[in-house]
Amino acid sequence: MIAPVAAAFVALAAATAVGATAIIPRSTCSTGEIQCCNSVESAKSAGVAALLGLLGVVVQDVTAQVGLTCSPISVVGAGGGNCKATTVCCENNSYGGLVSIGCVPVVL
Numbered sequence: 001m002i003a004p005v006a007a008a009f010v011a012l013a014a015a016t017a018v019g020a021t022a023i024i025p026r027s028t029c030s031t032g033e034i035q036c037c038n039s040v041e042s043a044k045s046a047g048v049a050a051l052l053g054l055l056g057v058v059v060q061d062v063t064a065q066v067g068l069t070c071s072p073i074s075v076v077g078a079g080g081g082n083c084k085a086t087t088v089c090c091e092n093n094s095y096g097g098l099v100s101i102g103c104v105p106v107v108l
Contacts, residue, residue, distance in 0.1 A: 023105045029089030035100050036083035037067030051099065059101060067100035
């Protein structure tokens with residue numbers, strides 16, 4: 001009984017932390033592996049905008065959430081036990097884990 005309540009609280013906290021309006025189930029992430037990111041911030045925040053500029057990354061949607069220092073969570077580890085930060089599904093994970101773009105919190 002406590003585990004489902006705790007999971008719901010953690011999911012709500014994650015959504016609040018990244019300013020997201022939705023949390024998606026793991027099964028709906030169609031862009032690749034679920035990511036574990038140390039932090040998730042708005043693409044228009046000063047620090048993220050500066051980092052994206054240095055990398056030459058242009059973000060079309062200025063309201064996009066950007067995951068920083070991310071690593072994939074394998075299907076075997078889908079319980080999320082290895083992720084001590086924010087689990088997300090991102091549209092673009094092609095920057096070597098440094099940044100992932102278009103991220104949405106995921107319930108594992």
